Amino acid sequence: MQKEKLAEVKDLKIYAKNDDGDIIPIVKGVSFDIHKGEVVALIGESGSGKTTISLASLAYTKPGLYFAGGELLVDGEDMLKAEPLRTREIRGSKVAYLAQSAAATFNPAITIGEQVTESAVLHGKLSQGEANKRAVELYHALELPDPERIGFRYPHQVSGGQLQRLMAAMALCGKPDLMVLDEPTTALDVTTQIEVLKAFKKVIHEENSAAVYVTHDLSVVAQIADYIVVLYGGEVMEQGTADEIINNPGHVYTQRLMAAVRPKPQAGLGSSVGVEHERDIPAIRIKDMTAGYGGIVNGEPKIPILQDINVSVKNGHVVGVIGESGCGKSTLARVMAGLLPQAHGTVELDDVELEGDLRNRRLEELQKVQFVFQMADTALNPKQVIGDIIGRPLEFYHGLKGKQKHAKVMEILEMVELPADFASRYPMELSGGQKQRINMARSLAANPEVMLCDEVTSALDSIVGANVIRLLTALRDRTGVSFVFISHDLSTVASFADEIVVLYAGRIVEQGPTDEVLMPPYHPYTRLLISSVPELRIGWLEDTMQKREMAVGIAKDVEITSVGCPFFNRCPMGIEGTCEKQNPPIRELSSGHEISCHRTVEELEEVELEVQMALGQENADKLVV
Amino acid sequence: MMTKMVLRRVAIGFATLIVVSIIVFVMTSILPGDVAQIILGQSATPETLAALRKELGMDQPGYVRYFQWLGNMATGDLGISKAGGATIESLISGRLGNTMVMSGLVAVISIPISIALGLWAAMHPGALLDRIVTFGTLSLISVPEFFIATILVLILAVELHWLPSTAYLTGEETFLELLRALAMPLITLVIVVSAQMIRMTRAGILNVMSSPYIEMAILKGVPRRRIILRHAFFNAIGPIVNVIALNLAYLVSGVVVVETIFSYPGLAKLMIDGVQTRDLPLVQACAMIFCSTYVLLILLADVASIMSNPRLRNPK
Numbered sequence: 006m007q008k009e010k011l012a013e014v015k016d017l018k019i020y021a022k023n024d025d026g027d028i029i030p031i032v033k034g035v036s037f038d039i040h041k042g043e044v045v046a047l048i049g050e051s052g053s054g055k056t057t058i059s060l061a062s063l064a065y066t067k068p069g070l071y072f073a074g075g076e077l078l079v080d081g082e083d084m085l086k087a088e089p090l091r092t093r094e095i096r097g098s099k100v101a102y103l104a105q106s107a108a109a110t111f112n113p114a115i116t117i118g119e120q121v122t123e124s125a126v127l128h129g130k131l132s133q134g135e136a137n138k139r140a141v142e143l144y145h146a147l148e149l150p151d152p153e154r155i156g157f158r159y160p161h162q163v164s165g166g167q168l169q170r171l172m173a174a175m176a177l178c179g180k181p182d183l184m185v186l187d188e189p190t191t192a193l194d195v196t197t198q199i200e201v202l203k204a205f206k207k208v209i210h211e212e213n214s215a216a217v218y219v220t221h222d223l224s225v226v227a228q229i230a231d232y233i234v235v236l237y238g239g240e241v242m243e244q245g246t247a248d249e250i251i252n253n254p255g256h257v258y259t260q261r262l263m264a265a266v267r268p269k270p271q272a273g274l275g276s277s278v279g280v281e282h283e284r285d286i287p288a289i290r291i292k293d294m295t296a297g298y299g300g301i302v303n304g305e306p307k308i309p310i311l312q313d314i315n316v317s318v319k320n321g322h323v324v325g326v327i328g329e330s331g332c333g334k335s336t337l338a339r340v341m342a343g344l345l346p347q348a349h350g351t352v353e354l355d356d357v358e359l360e361g362d363l364r365n366r367r368l369e370e371l372q373k374v375q376f377v378f379q380m381a382d383t384a385l386n387p388k389q390v391i392g393d394i395i396g397r398p399l400e401f402y403h404g405l406k407g408k409q410k411h412a413k414v415m416e417i418l419e420m421v422e423l424p425a426d427f428a429s430r431y432p433m434e435l436s437g438g439q440k441q442r443i444n445m446a447r448s449l450a451a452n453p454e455v456m457l458c459d460e461v462t463s464a465l466d467s468i469v470g471a472n473v474i475r476l477l478t479a480l481r482d483r484t485g486v487s488f489v490f491i492s493h494d495l496s497t498v499a500s501f502a503d504e505i506v507v508l509y510a511g512r513i514v515e516q517g518p519t520d521e522v523l524m525p526p527y528h529p530y531t532r533l534l535i536s537s538v539p540e541l542r543i544g545w546l547e548d549t550m551q552k553r554e555m556a557v558g559i560a561k562d563v564e565i566t567s568v569g570c571p572f573f574n575r576c577p578m579g580i581e582g583t584c585e586k587q588n589p590p591i592r593e594l595s596s597g598h599e600i601s602c603h604r605t606v607e608e609l610e611e612v613e614l615e616v617q618m619a620l621g622q623e624n625a626d627k628l629v630v
Numbered sequence: 631m632m633t634k635m636v637l638r639r640v641a642i643g644f645a646t647l648i649v650v651s652i653i654v655f656v657m658t659s660i661l662p663g664d665v666a667q668i669i670l671g672q673s674a675t676p677e678t679l680a681a682l683r684k685e686l687g688m689d690q691p692g693y694v695r696y697f698q699w700l701g702n703m704a705t706g707d708l709g710i711s712k713a714g715g716a717t718i719e720s721l722i723s724g725r726l727g728n729t730m731v732m733s734g735l736v737a738v739i740s741i742p743i744s745i746a747l748g749l750w751a752a753m754h755p756g757a758l759l760d761r762i763v764t765f766g767t768l769s770l771i772s773v774p775e776f777f778i779a780t781i782l783v784l785i786l787a788v789e790l791h792w793l794p795s796t797a798y799l800t801g802e803e804t805f806l807e808l809l810r811a812l813a814m815p816l817i818t819l820v821i822v823v824s825a826q827m828i829r830m831t832r833a834g835i836l837n838v839m840s841s842p843y844i845e846m847a848i849l850k851g852v853p854r855r856r857i858i859l860r861h862a863f864f865n866a867i868g869p870i871v872n873v874i875a876l877n878l879a880y881l882v883s884g885v886v887v888v889e890t891i892f893s894y895p896g897l898a899k900l901m902i903d904g905v906q907t908r909d910l911p912l913v914q915a916c917a918m919i920f921c922s923t924y925v926l927l928i929l930l931a932d933v934a935s936i937m938s939n940p941r942l943r944n945p946k
Binding site for chain 1: 839841843845846847848849850851852853856860861864897938939940941944
């Protein structure tokens with residue numbers, strides 16, 4: 006049955022005008038249709054024009070852009086020609102917007118309830134009382150905790166995943182005909198992403214509204230979209246039903262996107278180090294370390310984050326640290342770098358104990374441990390040219406000046422695969438991926454032994470991110486530098502780490518060689534993480550939600566405890582009376598592979614068998630049908 | 631959490647006052663000239679000087695005098711003017727009242743006008759009125775206040791004869807007469823302090839206007855008026871109240887030029903007179919009053935910005 010057409014994008018052109026008056030086409034004649042009750046995904050890397058197109062359906066352009074041609078009809082009305090007063094009526098009532106970062110798009114000074122209902126009331130669609138009632142209904146539908154009262158809270162009082170769902174309530178409150186969702190799950194942890202995706206899908210279905218879903222992540226698209234438009238450089242490469250595009254991509258670019266989809270984390274993907282850099286003593290080692298914030302009282306941090314951490318990074322190895330946001334990943338790197346002195350325990354570099362506070366460390370110790378920050382945008386001084394940014398550590402640590410310094414800058418630029426003339430450019434002139442390379446080049450210039458990379462690929466598109474990972478691997482092989490690679494993305498970590506450390510609520514639940522961590526038996530949390538990574542398969546979301554660990558573990562919040570296993574409240578295998586009362590023992594499966602769990606290795610293996618059996622049964626059922 | 635932060639600010643305010651009192655005391659003590667010498671003038675003999683010093687307590691060691699002075703100050707005993715023999719209280723009280731009337735009136739007029747104009751300018755950036763306001767306030771900030779005062783006197787008093795050029799008070803004016811007498815210094819001061827407050831309000835709002843949550847409000851179809859008043863204003867309160875507080879404090883202590891031009895008997899002028907006559911107790915008392923005003927106003931501004939922060943008002 007042909008669905009009713011809601012919106013029509015016809016040969017849409019959006020151009021930018023820069024300060025010199027040059028006109029740069031951003032969207033170069035894009036056409037597609039949106040039907041009622043249908044989710045249309047716009048997919049492509051950054052710069053493909055997907056966000057610009059989606060905003061056009063709200064009769065909005067970012068500053069500096071303008072509509073250059075074509076039509077964008079919603080219910081037969083051209084959004085591109087709407088008068089300013091009319092655009093205000095359209096926004097929020099006919100077409101609603103959901104942004105990438107709910108944390109930034111909620112006003113910190115206004116209660117959630119007022120923000121959710123504001124648009125519906127302003128447009129006269131509902132009275133305040135009706136809007137409040139509808140909001141509570143939506144909170145219920147989105148499975149938010151305490152739906153009757155969550156509206157009285159302020160944005161900082163709820164978690165990121167909840168805020169993301171609250172934004173969906175904000176968009177839906179005015180019963181819009183069309184919703185625009187701009188990368189709404191990109192910034193979330195995998196476990197939270199599932200929860201949010203599930204809620205979106207349910208509510209879109211129940212409300213029978215149409216949606217434009219903007220993302221660069223094909224696996225997410227496979228779960229939610231009915232129709233897919235593949236964009237590159239402001240042009241449509243290919244469009245079709247989700248089934249056609251996912252299962253039978255025609256265009257080369259779509260195939261490239263598919264290839265860049267991070268593979269399901271599994272054994273055998275990690276690289277291992279060349280023998281020439283292998284050495285016995287660890288580059289950096291942490292022993293029985295506890296750290297936190299708010300000052301140290303009686304030898305314990307006021308707000309403890311990390312507890313009893315033992316990690317060792319071998320020379321020339323890549324150690325991946327993974328876990329959900331708030332689990333203490335960045336804190337671990339900050340302790341290693343001396344940015345946050347530990348409360349107790351030791352940090353050793355080449356078997357020599359380091360001072361906790363970097364102000365007390367010697368210059369060469371500082372030089373050997375370098376930090377690469379997540380946001381290259383904020384980490385690079387916008388007023389300095391690249392040559393100065395990279396030259397600074399060369400001068401500071403190695404005393405290089407003039408020609409020598411220049412030569413070394415050239416060498417480092419070559420190492421991060423950027424052209425030499427970048428030395429005279431400013432960070433603003435570079436793309437996101439290039440900036441991240443400069444960010445790493447600066448650390449590299451110190452000639453470090455250990456590089457601490459904090460979520461360095463998280464803000465990048467999959468293709469650009471994959472290139473950065475390839476570069477990191479090449480650098481490791483060439484220089485023998487050790488990496489501590491922090492990420493919430495298990496697939497990225499699995500693709501190139503030698504060892505993996507799984508953190509949960511400030512404690513290490515499992516660590517070991519990549520291949521062993523990603524093979525059963527798993528720690529229950531490791532397994533939750535692995536099964537939360539979306540697959541490029543239609544129907545994956547539904548299948549996964551059926552699984553036992555999802556039912557138990559997905560919707561719960563992380564609780565930091567000092568007694569018992571912190572994962573207990575989300576664990577499908579918890580032993581009541583034991584797990585929440587006693588700290589779990591550390592079970593050594595092989596040299597260097599440790600799982601911290603009350604369940605024995607045999608019990609963990611048994612569960613794995615059951616799952617395999619169940620899966621086998623399911624497949625068998627499918628065959629019969 | 632919030633109470634703790636407010637208490638902390640109050641404690642810091644107190645500490646600031648103590649430090650300032652020490653500085654005031656030490657600085658005035660090392661000023662050249664000896665009060666005993668000044669009082670006795672030509673008739674000074676070494677014996678009478680010593681006797682007077684003893685009577686004034688000036689033979690005691692410094693720290694003893696400091697604590698005595700601080701204790702007196704705290705209990706409201708501001709001492710006796712060393713130049714005239716009158717109590718400092720009697721000298722100050724009338725002047726303090728005048729200063730309070732003046733700065734109170736200026737505040738009542740300028741704060742609403744400034745915030746309204748600042749908001750208006752922020753609502754229509756680049757519009758004609760915005761450009762007039764930004765250009766006008768910038769010019770007014772860069773012009774010294776005596777210049778503004780002189781121009782006003784030339785136009786309103788000398789040319790048009792609308793207002794008296796001085797603001798000398800007899801103490802028996804009706805309210806209307808009082809307003810008329812005060813009009814000139816009032817207008818001058820309103821212009822001087824409003825310029826800064828308008829600019830800060832406009833800048834504070836426009837700074838917040840580039841936040842993602844403002845773009846979200848635009849995409850929700852919220853009218854610009856409401857965006858500014860409901861979404862932006864509350865997030866910009868911190869810097870705005872601080873600039874208001876600084877300007878109010880300036881009104882109490884820094885208006886000596888304006889007071890002089892219009893012969894207005896305010897506190898700042900009294901302090902300058904005190905410095906000229908080496909009347910240390912008077913200078914000390916005035917300095918402490920000015921300082922307390924600053925500390926109190928900045929404290930109020932801090933508390934206001936803490937209260938306006940929902941994170942602190944509603945902890946997790």
